[in-house]
Amino acid sequence: MTFDEVVQQRRSIRGYQKKPVPRALIREVLALAIRAPTSLNTQPWNFYVVTGEVLDRIRQGNVERNLAGVPDSREFRMGPGYEGVHRERQIGIAKQLFSAMGIERENKEKRNEWVLRGFRQFDAPVSIVVTYDRSIQGSDIAPFDCGGVVNAIVNAAWSRGLGCVINSQGIMQSPVVRAEAGIPDDQVIQTCIAMGWPDESFPANAVVSHRKSVDEAATFVGFED
Template structure:
């Protein structure tokens, strides 16, 4: 669907910026492994929630709000932030390394560090729906 298409589109943008050809399996694997290493950032924040809240409608929203606040705070201090799922794909390893209790569900990873503006991938801006496409405002004057 549209979400997968956007995901593939961003991957194509990143690979093009990095000069990684589709047939260059070694370079593509290196990029994937870099993601697992949190893009070599010095800090990785793991967002978790209490397992007892798993069925709550608010849990994902709350985790998103915390993540957004974290990223905004980082950016306001000149840090870069990459919200990602690669950092948690091996949850048992993350759980053991970070000492995360079993009663916590691992939701997302956020890589934090000083951005390297010369790194080609950092210049990629993924396409997003406009606010007008993604929202409907009712009761506000135009």
């Protein structure tokens, strides 16, 4: 695939085949992704690649604690709830997904099941937990750089037939993730990426999110044309 094809065709994948992903292929994806730009070459990121019974225990602990009302313990700052156009876009993609999945607004059972899928990292066979070094916590640069490498991971995966979704719901209960994945205290858990072979029969996988146009997003200054 060309670079343009990867960027234009990539979608967030929320339904996966029950098929393992070879370790060698994940290493290949990561080897490409870590060429992502990073401030002053600091490369603050670390990856905990989890599968099998360990991932199942993370899923179970995340679901059980969330259903029990244990407060969200994500280690990155979520900030205030979205408002205005940002909230509109958030609602917009939810409507697209629920429409694709046939989830009616009044169907609380189906809506709750969708939330639980997020807690379970959409039942993907692989989760990549992205962390950065606690020694540089407090700077915006480290999470900014992690965002860059996460973007590179999902694109590199797509170019090799793998699908991903960036999924902070899967790490809402960070003590479970830290304990099961063996993440030391000198690391801050930033986010996780669910990864696997896309299930083409899963309706939500066909959803393409609406994006701002260049005219909406960009202001050109100093150009003569």
